[in-house]
Amino acid sequence: MTRYVVIGAGAVGGLLAAQLELAGIASVLVARGAQLAAIRDRGLRIRRPHGDDVVRLAVAGGPDEVRLTTDDVLVLATKAQDAEAALIDWAWRPVHDEDGAPAGLAADLPILTVQNGLATEDDALRRFGRVYGVTVAVAASYLVPGEVVNPSFPVVGVVWLGRYPDRAGDEDQERFVRDLTAAGFGVHSVPDISAWKARKLLGNVRNGLDLLDGTDEEKARAGALLAAEAEAAYATAGIVPAAADAIRAGAGLTFAPVPGHVPGRLSTWQSFARGTSSEVDHLNGEIVRLGRRHGVATPVNERLQRLLGAQAAAGLPPGTNRVSDLLTVTADAGA
Incomplete structure (x- = not known):
């Protein structure tokens, strides 16, 4: 068996x-x-x-x-x-x-x-x-x-x-x-499991925002920037993710409260909370790698990778950095 x-x-x-x-x-x-x-x-x-x-x-x-x-x-x-x-x-x-x-x-x-x-x-x-x-x-x-x-x-x-x-x-x-x-x-x-892995990563690039201090509006703006950079890197690299509608339709999960549990904490946050190593190099870092290989700028993903990499190396808790540290990247780029 x-x-x-x-x-x-x-x-x-x-x-x-x-x-x-x-x-x-x-x-x-x-x-x-x-x-x-x-x-x-x-x-x-x-x-x-x-x-x-x-x-x-x-x-x-x-x-x-x-x-x-x-x-x-x-x-x-x-x-x-x-x-x-x-x-x-x-x-x-x-x-x-x-x-x-x-x-x-x-x-x-x-x-x-x-x-x-x-x-x-x-x-x-x-x-x-x-x-x-x-x-x-x-x-x-x-x-x-x-x-x-x-x-x-x-x-x-x-x-x-x-x-x-x-x-x-x-x-x-x-x-x-x-x-x-x-x-x-x-x-x-x-x-076509590669397409489904690629689609999941488009969501995972937002995981690290869980660790930053900021408003919901700031996190939504930063998440959109992270995903847009990932999509641009995919397009140049020839990576075609599964359709977003397909993964939403295939999920079909229903949730209910578990006593004493605070929902919504993603895997990256859980790793930091337990004091273990960070997966950011395989999430945002993967987009940075694709961008460097194919000549696509990914400054917001790179900033998040650097912030969380340094945070993990120093053993600092969630909330040490701010979402505004990401949003200033685009302001700097347009200056």
């Missing part, structure tokens, strides 16, 4: 492993630090609008604690900035058949890449022959060790899944769709 080895126990990875377990689908969750200790001690609590589930999971601290078999599927659920290190850690681990005999390496197994941004799939292709990109729309939050908050229903999140590089689906992809659907996700099997 297929077993999903979920590498990364944040909001998405933790929720995914718990939902698979609740659906009777074998999984092991790879965690670290306080999250690992909490799940080992008392399971993973999924906090929902209508009650909590405490899910006892098979959990491991790293690849040395997981004996891989030919039935395993790897799910890379780390943040984008941690993906390359995880790929290096896992790719060359031995795999065994059902009799315990050597049967290749982890790089021979299929891998699902769940990261924001556009970089992880190519990083995975350096090592893995069967890469499936995954774009996730989910409102889950992870701030407290041993807890994931999931305020959405009737599905817990929405997934777009496809083979990378872009191509028609295969039997493995159909199996992943069935399992994730059974686990409570709304799943779309797509032949």
